[in-house]
Amino acid sequence: MATHVRTAEGSLDLPAILKDCLMTGLVVFALAAPIIGLRTIDTPGGLGIDYRFDDVAFAVLAGIVGRFLLNLYWAYGGRRRPKAKTEEIAGGRAGAFMKKVGLYGGPAAILFAIAMPMLPFADRYTLDVAILVLTYIMLGWGLNIVVGLAGLLDLGYVAFYAVGAYSYALIAAHFDWSFWVCLPLAGLFAAFFGVILGFPVLRLRGDYLAIVTLGFGEIIRVVLLNWYEFTGGPDGVSGVPRPSLFGLEFARSSSDGPTFHQFFGLEFSSLHRIVFLYYVILALALITNFVTLRLRKLPIGRAWEALREDEIACRSLGINPTNTKLTAFAIGAMFGGFAGSFFATRQGFISPESFTFIESAVILAIVVLGGMGSQIGVVIAAIFLIGGTEVFRDLEQYRMLAFGGAMVLIMIWKPRGLLAHREPTLRLPPSRKPEAAPLAGGAS
Amino acid sequence: MIGLFADPRVATAAAAADAALLSVEHLTMRFGGLVAIDDVSFHAARREITAIIGPNGAGKTTVFNCLTGFYKPTVGRLTLNREGTLFYLERMEDFRIAQEAHVARTFQNIRLFPAMSVLENLVVAQHNALMRASVMTFAGLFGLKRYRDAEKAAVEKARYWLERINLADRADWNAGNLPYGDQRRLEIARAMCTEPVLLCLDEPAAGLNPRESAELNELLRFIRDEHGIGVLLIEHDMSVVMEISDHVIVLDYGRKIADGSPEAVRSDPNVIKAYLGEDEADELPPEIVADLEQKTGGEA
């Protein structure tokens, strides 16, 4: 990021300076919020947290003012600010950095996620937030196939989430099948809905597609709300069965067979079920991730990306755009359906309330904020958006304001998302032929 | 004849054996009141470069758009003969023309996949072959050998073309970061990766410097001679047209005004009139005269 503090004419480049100062403020905030802003204190009920927002505000202000003065010094005080070398080298470095993140960051994050419930700070609340974040990570990854890879702006993704949730709840209620049978069925149902919706609308592009998918999301919600006999309307479906581990239920006692804690001879704890749910959603999310990563390296995944880049060129190369888009839509919908049935089984109760447009918007925000097409970007954005809103619940109504502001800032700073770097899906292996191959020569 | 209407492909091997690769008959394309192409007929043959020239707005790109299915012609029959199988292009969808009739094209405004690497651009072009090898993705998902071999073969084919266009050392670059001339050649290589029998190039030399233009001529000759396919070439640069084409078709206001060898077309009075206007028909601007003389001199 080479910020020039002076334009060619020699006057101050004020917007650049302001941007620079805001960036500094953001960094200071990120550092100061946990370090200065939170203080543990003794309360009668145990350890509590004291928030010191005024101190954080002072630190941020000091950072901004200091940076501004520094900028003025750079502009008038002679010494030039060290410039970033060239765009290309910077890009190369970003690429190398991202490669490292992919190589070590991904596995490290997975290991951490697996170990998380065993760590000392993993109480019920932390696990609940983690499950919520993982659900959104999974939804983000599912939508990433549609929006990030295939470039189809889908504003109604929540529809597939709802179809998955209701399919699971209704199938389980009517047929009394277990979660593990209903889960794939719910995914298939959602994929089927994806195809049904996709078939007529995928001819549309860009804004038109966005509007139609938005409409579809609302239609599904309104149908769920009004088809009282089937879906229970606004009352929703309650008593959705909980998942079991190979038939072992997570309950204090059960009429059919031993329960989890009896089987393993453990003390009963309601935390067992939470930990189990945590691992279920972790596994589902990781499956989504691995399937996506694999698909991206296959012809179908490359066709999705090519379609995002230029549909006309794709047609000229003989790629069937409708089929290619449909597969993206269906696979994205399927993962949305899986996440939906997980949501249903976790809540034990679903109603149309849970599937409003705002959910679609949040999932889309996760994908866009993370950097379209970036898997790790989705994780970071989901932690930031979902985890953040949960952790800062005490800020009450200022929470949304703060997050809106933060999103605007990120879009100014990184318009293509936090991690917009893209790794090629395959590289040219070194040639096995000797240098003087007959193919060379001629054209030059 | 009824069968013709049921299936766009009719195998009449005997009749088609010596027919032209492409025959365009009575092609007419209207946009509302505007007649962009008016009853144009011509043929293009295998192992030949057929140039289509004409002033701006003559309808050249529209002919390509009809051939590749992006426009449905108002009237006309477009027959492609691929190894004895006839394809009636005017009835086929755009992607099927590329997929089944194997007609490939490039665009007047380059249309690469800019955020994808150079190599990926060439591998995407082999999508249909790879899809078949990956058994609609399933064999690929589980990494079966059959698919891995197909992918290797696709990469080797890409390497072949990369070496042809001197881009092998930049295979992992984003296509959008290449210099303009390289993008033009990459687009041609990408079209060639679809294994076409007819390659349609829309102004491939536009914006190239003389050295790049010479390289392009070399590449087109190589494609014609080594791969034995037909090339349709829209071009404004007369040095390219005169040097490499075997056959020139001249369009003006949507009508065909000349058709023949480059030498014949160059001296055709209709062509000179179309390019220079009615009045100064016999008074060529000095740079064109110089250009023509240089060409004739060079060949002699």
Ligand SMILES: Nc1ncnc2c1ncn2[C@@H]1O[C@H](COP(=O)(O)OP(=O)(O)OP(=O)(O)O)[C@@H](O)[C@H]1O
């Ligand atoms: N989709 C369209 N709708 C309406 N008119 C069109 C359309 N496409 C082309 N035309 C018109 O058809 C005529 C021929 O256009 P075309 O693009 O084929 O010219 P061209 O010979 O390729 O010219 P150039 O050398 O400038 O590329 C023009 O008058 C153009 O405005």
Ligand SMILES: [Mg+2]
């Ligand atoms: Mg044109």
